[in-house]
Amino acid sequence: MSGERRIVAFCCRECAYAAADTSANARTALPPSVRLVLVPCTGRVGPLHLLRALADGADGVMVAGCLLGQCHYREGNFNAVDRVAFVRRLLESVGVEPERCRMFTMSAGEPPRFVAAVREMDRVIAALPPLPRSGDTAPAAGTTDAAVAGMGVA
Amino acid sequence: MPLTHRGREILRRVPGGHLRGTPAVGCEIVRHEELCVGCGTCARVCPSGASRRGGSFDVAQLLDAPEGSRRGELGAALRVLMRHPPEGPIEVPERVTVYRTIVHDAEICLGCGACARSCPAGAVEARPPRTDVAQASGRDQDT
Numbered sequence: 073m074s075g076e077r078r079i080v081a082f083c084c085r086e087c088a089y090a091a092a093d094t095s096a097n098a099r100t101a102l103p104p105s106v107r108l109v110l111v112p113c114t115g116r117v118g119p120l121h122l123l124r125a126l127a128d129g130a131d132g133v134m135v136a137g138c139l140l141g142q143c144h145y146r147e148g149n150f151n152a153v154d155r156v157a158f159v160r161r162l163l164e165s166v167g168v169e170p171e172r173c174r175m176f177t178m179s180a181g182e183p184p185r186f187v188a189a190v191r192e193m194d195r196v197i198a199a200l201p202p203l204p205r206s207g208d209t210a211p212a213a214g215t216t217d218a219a220v221a222g223m224g225v226a
Numbered sequence: 227m228p229l230t231h232r233g234r235e236i237l238r239r240v241p242g243g244h245l246r247g248t249p250a251v252g253c254e255i256v257r258h259e260e261l262c263v264g265c266g267t268c269a270r271v272c273p274s275g276a277s278r279r280g281g282s283f284d285v286a287q288l289l290d291a292p293e294g295s296r297r298g299e300l301g302a303a304l305r306v307l308m309r310h311p312p313e314g315p316i317e318v319p320e321r322v323t324v325y326r327t328i329v330h331d332a333e334i335c336l337g338c339g340a341c342a343r344s345c346p347a348g349a350v351e352a353r354p355p356r357t358d359v360a361q362a363s364g365r366d367q368d369t
Binding site: 120154166168206 | 285288296299300302303304305306307308309310311312313314316317318319320321322325
């Protein structure tokens with residue numbers, strides 16, 4: 073489990089997943105860290121999906137949807153953009169790097185853009201320290217200090 | 227006495243309609259924040275504008291939410307990731323509708339109890355004023 077990065081990518085069936093499919097057919101290698109999750113529309117992805125994925129072992133989550141204004145369900149991706157922004161704020165407020173959650177947009181005809189997005193996400197996550205979870209043993213040094221400082225604020 | 231669905235529907239349409247023993251105004255509104263899902267129904271039905279959907283959300287509410295509820299599950303996931311206790315309220319983007327703190331302004335509140343009747347989560351309680359409770363129960367005993 074340790075040492076291996078895991079990124080969960082929620083992909084819209086209408087665009088990002090189709091782009092992923094095309095890129096796979098072209099035998100373009102994706103980073104091994106990425107796990108694709110097919111959703112009918114990014115509007116289906118809620119804060120709980122993103123946060124639960126992180127809590128259950130993902131180091132990063134990405135939401136890949138249609139270009140803004142081109143959602144097949146009219147405004148699903150706008151909902152997703154706001155939910156991703158909400159989750160980022162949630163993470164930030166408890167001291168987790170908000171970069172771990174990110175939204176990308178692309179059209180079905182842009183496999184290179186999808187590959188670039190996944191690689192970008194993989195690069196960002198690789199640069200971050202491993203994500204500590206409360207179930208883990210021996211908290212990292214500095215965690216206690218941060219907790220004390222946080223309590224002072226709250 | 228339990229009311230039929232139709233009776234409740236009629237009651238809702240009648241201005242100032244209320245159940246016997248529950249005055250139309252003057253109730254004390256008690257909000258149970260841990261049960262609130264932040265749907266904003268109370269804000270929609272509030273005739274005086276005392277209940278409003280706030281623009282921010284107190285993250286600590288997630289941690290207090292009961293287990294098994296939608297907020298509680300989000301709180302459980304957050305607790306796993308948490309490095310320090312949440313820092314104050316966060317701004318909520320426009321399209322995120324349910325994770326908001328409902329602001330209830332007791333100054334403007336009429337105490338009509340519309341919010342309590344409409345709340346799907348049972349998070350709002352309308353307590354009738356004390357004197358009226360005594361009178362109502364007295365009347366009930368006489369009849």
